[in-house]
Amino acid sequence: MPVTEPRRQGRPKSEEKRQDILRAASTLFLKEGFANTSMDSVAKASGVSKQTVYSHFSSKDSLFKAAIGSKCRSYQLDALQIEDDAKAQPMPKYLTKVGTQFIKLLQDPDAIALFRVIIAEGGNNPRAAELFYQAGPLATLDTLGAAFKRYGSPTLSTELAHKLAFDFCALLKGEFHTMLLCGLRQPMTDSEISAHVAPAVEKITTLFRAYCTK
Structure with a gap:
């Protein structure tokens, strides 16, 4: 479920990275399914470290729910x-x-x-x-x-x-x-x-x- 939220001028870098992670995770959840998507693969797809992914989302569960919430918010x-x-x-x-x-x-x-x-x-x-x-x-x-x-x-x-x-x-x-x-x-x-x-x-x-x- 790719996230299509546009980037905004002046958005803090931490928020930019969060949105990058959400976009990458959403694409992977759709392409690979929930079970086959790992936090490692999300980190690689979003171009950040695994530690950075966990700094924004405590678990794959919370990341999945955030991706769904982002689509609802759109x-x-x-x-x-x-x-x-x-x-x-x-x-x-x-x-x-x-x-x-x-x-x-x-x-x-x-x-x-x-x-x-x-x-x-x-x-x-x-x-x-x-x-x-x-x-x-x-x-x-x-x-x-x-x-x-x-x-x-x-x-x-x-x-x-x-x-x-x-x-x-x-x-x-x-x-x-x-x-x-x-x-x-x-x-x-x-x-x-x-x-x-x-x-x-x-x-x-x-x-x-x-x-x-x-």
Whole structure:
């Protein structure tokens, strides 16, 4: 899952090296898989020492999760961005933005490739699947659930808020994501994404209102 974050003028050298390591690691995770990627190979690919890699990432697990988090951040789906948007926007507008970015992330070529790598390795290496779920889907669900809780406070329970987050993501993925992973359909255009997200937002908003009256 190559990281495509642009370098910025004036970025500290330590941050530059961190991004170099993330880019190299992301490429290797996609090319070699989680099990066959070592910290040594990441150091070699990024042009730094192994000690430098460990100075930024304590383990291969943390490096893998950071690479996934970086991809989410590039689509504004990291926890901080989701939380900030929830504070600043009405819920329908917020859900439309999150839903649109969520679909764009799902159909990102690197994200699709990573899903396939995780599925291929899952039987023999469940640890990779667990890390992927923690850093990607679970982190998104937890943050989105917290946003629903904020919008529904004080009447909406935490349990129902997280159920709304799960249901919203399920509505967005639907049959589309499975077909995409199987190579049975092409990514959506911007207009198709809008048409796909709108009814999901409408349905989850209706459900949200019903939960808030319980």
